[in-house]
Amino acid sequence: AQKVTQAQTEISVVEKEDVTLDCVYETRDTTYYLFWYKQPPSGELVFLIRRNSFDEQNEISGRYSWNFQKSTSSFNFTITASQVVDSAVYFCALRAGGATNKLIFGTGTLLAVQP
């Protein structure tokens, strides 16, 4: 069975703090894809990053960075120097390989950045 676990339901930080959002996944597939999406109060899911199972290279994009570790089945997301505009619900998602676009989402982490 495929499953994504985001154990942190809510995180509150003060602006400029660093914060890490955890994501643990389960799959028996050897080829799979991991995603992070951001959902601001408006409701639209905004794509942040996609990672293939065969590419464990970490990625940095501005204040955002992602740490993918197959050994621990984790795909964690770090925001450096958080800002109020980062306040949103963040979802980690898993998609198996093959002819499907079905995403399995975690339950999301609500990040509140206080000024």
Added chain:
Amino acid sequence: KAGVTQTPRYLIKTRGQQVTLSCSPISGHRSVSWYQQTPGQGLQFLFEYFSETQRNKGNFPGRFSGRQFSNSRSEMNVSTLELGDSALYLCASSPRGDSTDTQYFGPGTRLTVL
């Protein structure tokens, strides 16, 4: 390019009625997927269409149906609405519907069933 658009954005219906939601994918995208988001169940996959064919279906009752047109626009229909159908319905599109794709989501339709 314009993003994924969904209409209507808000909808209020009563139990027993039926509803049709519409999704226009990003221009050139051929795959459309639908998701239901509720506070209790989170984000759940409803179904996926590619080239007018339903390719995958989630674990939802037959009251939930959908279709895709030749221009890739998609509609989903819920018949005999129940209170539990109140949710944010999100549509996502992707270019090729294959494993190299990334799905881009629309703003959603918020359905309230009274």
